[in-house]
Amino acid sequence: MSKTVVIAFANNKGGSGKTTTCSNVGCAMAMMGKKVLMIDGDMQLNLTISLFDEEKAYEYAKGEQNIYRAIVSEKDLSDFIVETGIDGLDIVPSTSLMSAIEFDLFAKWQRETVLKKCLERVRAKGYYDYILIDSPPTLGGWVMNIMCASDYVVIPVEASPWGLFGLANMFEFCEQAKKIAPRLEIMGVAVTKADERKKYFKQTMETLGEMENVRLFENYVRVDSAVEWSQDNSKPVVAYKQKSRSAIEYTKLTKEIIKYGNR
Numbered sequence: 585m586s587k588t589v590v591i592a593f594a595n596n597k598g599g600s601g602k603t604t605t606c607s608n609v610g611c612a613m614a615m616m617g618k619k620v621l622m623i624d625g626d627m628q629l630n631l632t633i634s635l636f637d638e639e640k641a642y643e644y645a646k647g648e649q650n651i652y653r654a655i656v657s658e659k660d661l662s663d664f665i666v667e668t669g670i671d672g673l674d675i676v677p678s679t680s681l682m683s684a685i686e687f688d689l690f691a692k693w694q695r696e697t698v699l700k701k702c703l704e705r706v707r708a709k710g711y712y713d714y715i716l717i718d719s720p721p722t723l724g725g726w727v728m729n730i731m732c733a734s735d736y737v738v739i740p741v742e743a744s745p746w747g748l749f750g751l752a753n754m755f756e757f758c759e760q761a762k763k764i765a766p767r768l769e770i771m772g773v774a775v776t777k778a779d780e781r782k783k784y785f786k787q788t789m790e791t792l793g794e795m796e797n798v799r800l801f802e803n804y805v806r807v808d809s810a811v812e813w814s815q816d817n818s819k820p821v822v823a824y825k826q827k828s829r830s831a832i833e834y835t836k837l838t839k840e841i842i843k844y845g846n847r
């Protein structure tokens with residue numbers, strides 16, 4: 585039986601490329617023949633709409649098959665999975681009801697590990713090679729749940745002057761999570777929306793390269809309008825325009841993630 589590896593995409597800074605990275609890494613893995621489950625953990629539904637048109641996304645959001653229903657009922661996540669239409673790629677959609685998740689978690693027994701428990705049977709079945717979880721731009725009880733359910737964290741960082749701001753808080757949060765989930769490991773920092781012509785891109789890479797004990801992924805993803813077009817068409821860019829620069833870069837990054845995520 586294969587072993588399922590769970591990877592969270594997290595950064596408390598919004599717009600750092602979490603959702604785009606999660607969606608494309610998941611899709612690229614599926615295109616490489618892996619079985620992948622993605623979990624949309626953000627009330628903004630961006631991961632869900634990266635794969636479905638808005639109408640379909642709202643249908644899931646208003647219905648029963650979404651992450652909020654799973655967490656509140658504390659049921660096996662299997663019942664909340666939907667197919668994406670891409671071979672090997674499934675998802676648990678999100679809903680705007682996730683705005684209340686902190687409140688709902690608060691009253692629960694062992695509230696940091698509710699998601700982990702919901703995932704236990706899915707993991708035990710070993711059907712999925714990877715479970716990828718997209719996080720909201722917060723560092724609260726829900727993201728703690730995501731951390732505690734994961735083997736690895738990938739931290740997407742925008743190559744901009746403010747991109748690194750608050751990164752120390754993110755590392756500190758991971759350290760806190762490790763107290764509850766000692767197996768958790770920061771896999772690395774992935775640079776997104778890079779513009780090599782800009783001076784601060786070089787500066788960002790240098791600063792990140794100097795970090796102790798944290799890997800900077802060799803492959804980064806540059807700014808590419810194909811990403812926006814793909815999102816407009818409810819498809820990850822690796823499926824929408826395979827030959828685009830960002831699709832090629834996301835595929836390389838995915839291979840790096842597969843290489844390091846081998847528990």
Ligand SMILES: Nc1ncnc2c1ncn2[C@@H]1O[C@H](COP(=O)(O)OP(=O)(O)O)[C@@H](O)[C@H]1O
Nearest residue numbers: 598599600601602603604777805806807808811
């Ligand atoms: N490589 C890229 N090229 C161009 N735009 C990008 C790229 N990656 C992300 N974006 C855009 O940046 C914005 C933020 O990305 P997103 O993945 O939603 O970040 P987060 O989930 O961290 O908030 C989105 O509008 C997305 O379309």
Ligand SMILES: [Mg+2]
Nearest residue numbers: 602603626630
């Ligand atoms: Mg997002």
